[in-house]
Amino acid sequence: MTTCFDSELEERLVRYCAVDTQSDADSPTSPSTACQLDLSRMLMAELDAIGATDIRLTDYGVVLATVPASKGVEAPVMGWLAHVDTAPQFNATGVKPVVHRRYNGGDITFADDPNLRLSPENVPYLREKQGEDIITVSGLTLLGGDDKAGVAIIMTAARHLL
Numbered sequence: 001m002t003t004c005f006d007s008e009l010e011e012r013l014v015r016y017c018a019v020d021t022q023s024d025a026d027s028p029t030s031p032s033t034a035c036q037l038d039l040s041r042m043l044m045a046e047l048d049a050i051g052a053t054d055i056r057l058t059d060y061g062v063v064l065a066t067v068p069a070s071k072g073v074e075a076p077v078m079g080w081l082a083h084v085d086t087a088p089q090f091n092a093t094g095v096k097p098v099v100h101r102r103y104n105g106g107d108i109t110f111a112d113d114p115n116l117r118l119s120p121e122n123v124p125y126l127r128e129k130q131g132e133d134i135i136t137v138s139g140l141t142l143l144g145g146d147d148k149a150g151v152a153i154i155m156t157a158a159r160h161l162l
Helices: 006-017 036-050 124-129 145-161
Strands: 053-057 063-066 097-100 134-137
Touching: 006 097, 006 134, 006 145, 036 053, 036 063, 036 145
Parallel strands: none
Antiparallel strands: 053 063, 097 134
């Protein structure tokens, strides 16, 4: 199913995934790496551009902002949360997201690692995704799409509400 937000969500996810936010399991700090703040600062600038208020970055690397309710509308206060760090076990430098348009149901190959394949034989879930767009990486890095997808959804919803 296509929504009016599909292209915006895809653009945000691809852009956010390209930012190195690899964590360091041995670091005593939070965030555990300085590069995680690159995406946090990017989000702050985007929140400012779309009209959010009270935008700030905490000492722990958390981005906070307010999306006020429309005038005259009573709405519950909500908190939306997603993390930006990626797993420390995999390379996160030089992430190259790849959008596979209208997945054909066969193996998905990776430009930077020809021996790597995603197959419906090994990942049966892929059978349900034929005809849909799938985002992977080029093969040498982790995508980091788990909660960067959450960040893309939050940012798109905030932009829509504002």
